[in-house]
Amino acid sequence: MTAHALDLGLQGTQRLLAARDSSLDEHLRTLGPVPAVALCELISITEQAGLTGRGGAGFPTARKLRAVGEGRRRPVVVGNAMEGEYLSDKDRTLLARSPHLVLDGLELLGRALHAKRLILATGERIDSGPVRSAVRARRAEIDVRDMTGGFLGGQESALVSQLNRRAPVPQDPHTPVYARGVDGRPTLVVNVETLAHLALLARFGPGWFRTQGTPDDPGTFLVTLSGALRPGVQEIARGTRLGALLDGAGADRTRLSGVLLGGYHGTWLPPQAFDVALSSTGLAAYGARTGAGIVHALDSTRCPLRVSADIVTYLARQTSGQCGPCINGMPRMADTLQRLARPGADPRLVAEVARLRGLITGRGACAHPDGSARFAMSALTAFSGHVDEHLGGECHATPAD
The missing domain is CATH 1.20.1440.230 (NADH-ubiquinone oxidoreductase 51kDa subunit, iron-sulphur binding domain)
Structure with a gap:
């Protein structure tokens, strides 16, 4: 599997954003159809890969799969593209550039879990047009839903509440959505970046996934750059030094008073932390985490x-x-x-x-x-x-x- 991934030019950090265009023809010509993987195997390779959710919380994906798979009723799988974090642009970028990779991941989970429904929920700041076109092109039974909800709209119980036609607010934490969610069924809510990783992981395996990142925090992730940086979305390896990212984005470190990492629920890092590794181990000393992949540099002229x-x-x-x-x-x-x-x-x-x-x-x-x-x-x-x-x-x- 690894040799095939290398042949496709996926040996570096450009994995999720490697597509030359967003068409189904280009997607299939490059990657072919996503393979069918039984749930037990999918849990195993996800666990071996060490894939964690890329929506912000960083919860182990294999544990979420196992929890929903243990339910007695056919579940609902929800792709979360709410992008409630004000500074984030990764979900919108991914859906515009690589919509079929996201849909592959959603259908992969649907088949493995014998899901009753597949839903892709898009937030207020995302144009759902490209992904709706992608769904039509592949004739998929995926319900694309335009949602509201602001900053809290992407919290999984708030999202499920809105999908159940109630207010988009967090629900009773003692009744997790994996037990009772959309339509009262077990529900798996997965960020769209995580779905895209799953689609590649099913094709190329955990060994390939681990060729980037660190042993305890493997793979790549999408970062949204803003503030005193060249704005945009990049895909980088876990463990990349923050300073290297800042330098590559045109920052003048001498003019920065700090960097906000992870978004509005994230952590400010002072200049002495600019060379920290962007991994769970590297950031632990600062009580920080990569979160939703937001890197916002603050110019020293601002209070x-x-x-x-x-x-x-x-x-x-x-x-x-x-x-x-x-x-x-x-x-x-x-x-x-x-x-x-x-x-x-x-x-x-x-x-x-x-x-x-x-x-x-x-x-x-x-x-x-x-x-x-x-x-x-x-x-x-x-x-x-x-x-x-x-x-x-x-x-x-x-x-x-």
């Missing part, structure tokens, strides 16, 4: 505390209003950060952010408050020098508009 406060204010508005941390804690966190972002801030505000994090974390109906609080604390850690400036009545950056 990092103001930027962070504005992000938390946005997150406080992107809630479902179901629990105390969202209704009370997050607005209070946003207000505290906004006050800290003003030079001459009260020193007690730093302790207040930490206190609010303790009140918010682990008490919400979903992980949204936890991720938001983690982001807020990372701002105080990464930009501690800037915090001191503000407490002393100064700000050596131009506040963001």
Whole structure:
């Protein structure tokens, strides 16, 4: 299998985005049809490959397959292209460039699980036209659904709720969607990037998949670059050095105050962390993870505390209003950060952010408050020098508009 992959030019990091065009003819000419793989074999090769979900949480894909496969009823498989992360563009890019790779993965899972329905859910910022054309071209029984929901719309229980024609808000975490989801059936929700990886993994095997990345974090992933970088989506190997990525994207490291990794539920990394390896092991020391593959570089002319406060204010508005941390804690966190972002801030505000994090974390109906609080604390850690400036009545950056 590996030799065939090399013949196709898939030996480097250009795997998911290697297609020369998005047509079915080109896809079949290059890769051929996706093979039928029994569920037990698919679980095995996915486990051997070490594939984790590329939607943000990084959950082992084999475990999700096994959980749904143990259900007694025929399941529903949902491709998640909601792209709720404000800075992300990877799902849209993948569906426009390689729609048939995503559909291969969806149909592969459908056959292995003997699924009742296959659904591809696209978010508000994604044009579903290209993938609808791809579905028609292959005469597939895939229901493409245009969805709403904002930042929380891609959370799997919120997505399932909307597919069941209810409000797009997170549901009871004690009833996982793999047990009861769309139409009351066991439901497997998989990000479209993960689907595309599965389609190639079924063709070329776990050994080929592991030729990129690190032993404990194998494969490639899509990153969306923004901020003080050349914008765009790239496919890189797990374990790539952040500094090499920044340099390749035209960054002037001397003019960067930090890099946001993983999105609005991610972590700010200070300049001294710019050479970290983008892998689970490399990022653990900073309490960070690759998340949804977002790399946003912040120019030193912008006030990092103001930027962070504005992000938390946005997150406080992107809630479902179901629990105390969202209704009370997050607005209070946003207000505290906004006050800290003003030079001459009260020193007690730093302790207040930490206190609010303790009140918010682990008490919400979903992980949204936890991720938001983690982001807020990372701002105080990464930009501690800037915090001191503000407490002393100064700000050596131009506040963001």
